[in-house]
Amino acid sequence: MTAIAGRLAARAESLVAIPSESRHEEAILTEIRRDLPSLFEIADDRDSVVLALPERRPRAPLVLLAGHVDTVPIARSAPGRREGETVHGRGASDMKSGLAVMGELADALGSGDLQSDLDVGLLFFGREELPFAESALDPVFDRRPEIAEAALAIVLEPTANRLELGCLGNLNATVVFDGEAAHAARPWLGRNAIHAAIAALAPVSDLPVRDVQVDGMIYREVASVTTIQGGVATNVVPDRATAHVNFRYAPTHTPAEAERRLRELLGHPRATVEIVGNAPPGPVPTGNPLVERLQAAGDLAVGPKQAWTPVAEFGQIGVDAVNFGPGDPQYAHRDDEQVEVAALVRSYEILRAFLEGARGG
Numbered sequence: 001m002t003a004i005a006g007r008l009a010a011r012a013e014s015l016v017a018i019p020s021e022s023r024h025e026e027a028i029l030t031e032i033r034r035d036l037p038s039l040f041e042i043a044d045d046r047d048s049v050v051l052a053l054p055e056r057r058p059r060a061p062l063v064l065l066a067g068h069v070d071t072v073p074i075a076r077s078a079p080g081r082r083e084g085e086t087v088h089g090r091g092a093s094d095m096k097s098g099l100a101v102m103g104e105l106a107d108a109l110g111s112g113d114l115q116s117d118l119d120v121g122l123l124f125f126g127r128e129e130l131p132f133a134e135s136a137l138d139p140v141f142d143r144r145p146e147i148a149e150a151a152l153a154i155v156l157e158p159t160a161n162r163l164e165l166g167c168l169g170n171l172n173a174t175v176v177f178d179g180e181a182a183h184a185a186r187p188w189l190g191r192n193a194i195h196a197a198i199a200a201l202a203p204v205s206d207l208p209v210r211d212v213q214v215d216g217m218i219y220r221e222v223a224s225v226t227t228i229q230g231g232v233a234t235n236v237v238p239d240r241a242t243a244h245v246n247f248r249y250a251p252t253h254t255p256a257e258a259e260r261r262l263r264e265l266l267g268h269p270r271a272t273v274e275i276v277g278n279a280p281p282g283p284v285p286t287g288n289p290l291v292e293r294l295q296a297a298g299d300l301a302v303g304p305k306q307a308w309t310p311v312a313e314f315g316q317i318g319v320d321a322v323n324f325g326p327g328d329p330q331y332a333h334r335d336d337e338q339v340e341v342a343a344l345v346r347s348y349e350i351l352r353a354f355l356e357g358a359r360g361g
Helices: 003-016 026-035 092-111 137-143 145-149 193-205 255-265 289-298 311-316 341-356
Strands: 041-046 049-053 062-068 081-083 086-088 119-125 152-155 163-165 169-178 210-214 217-230 240-249 271-279 302-304 321-323 338-340
Touching: 003 026, 003 081, 003 086, 003 092, 003 341, 026 049, 026 092, 041 137, 049 137, 062 092, 086 092, 086 341, 092 119, 092 338, 092 341, 119 137, 137 145, 137 311, 152 289, 152 311, 163 289, 169 193, 169 255, 193 217, 193 240, 193 271, 217 302, 240 255, 255 271, 289 341, 311 321, 338 341
Parallel strands: 062 119, 062 152, 152 321, 163 302
Antiparallel strands: 041 049, 049 119, 081 086, 086 338, 163 321, 169 240, 169 271, 210 217, 217 240
């Protein structure tokens, strides 16, 4: 194992070993804060956020490396450990592997081993795995308006070292169906709320996947009924049923347009639709020379992000943002979550080449 591989593996293993479920991020932020090189000044350190910025140079574009420090619950995932060329444990893929790469690049910049024509800032934040309304990013954007000066934000989400642009919007709704209770032997005396739910949700279950092309990339719009509850006993016509519907929509639509579409799908006289979350899609950055520079630095495959990520929040303040990180999305949130050390090394080398202005082959 090379020296850089060993350092990245050790850093990732150390970060995975720190529990950091959403709303419980202080321990990992303390470790990250402690390890920051003196090159970086902490510009914001509150509400589950650490923003570290260098002393700005005239005419040097600001690039932000951004990563969330929280994870989904540990559940049945194995304790963090390294086995050979693989780091296992909660957050290994999503996205403590990305945090490890950020930390190693910060050290190289701080020691002078890495020189760049770009000013590099670091943004670590929590609560990403929670509903959009609990975001830690929007508040820090309000507190630190200079973030909007960034020429590019690179969010080190798990992409298996592919460059993924934009992201889907994420709309969540609770649908309540009202009926009237009756004995199951005389159902005509009541109104079956579950039957109403079946009728109203049929258009969602029958909805085909819709492919939307943006700049040559295909985003797939999908709607799913993810939970349904109802009934009080086997011999009672239910007077109430509740379902949760999730709608993922392409960057070509606004949140308001997506909400109208979902309400049209769920139009039923006995259905009450409550929007409980609507995270906007991430715009696809076009014509940004830094995005082209990053792609060239690793000769990267470029594609769409078929999920929601914080690139959408950067887009809301006018900052171009992309997804690029070492974690493999297929392992995110799984009990066998893991990352290969080789993937850590590749991310580091590509981002280092990008910062140095080098081109890959």
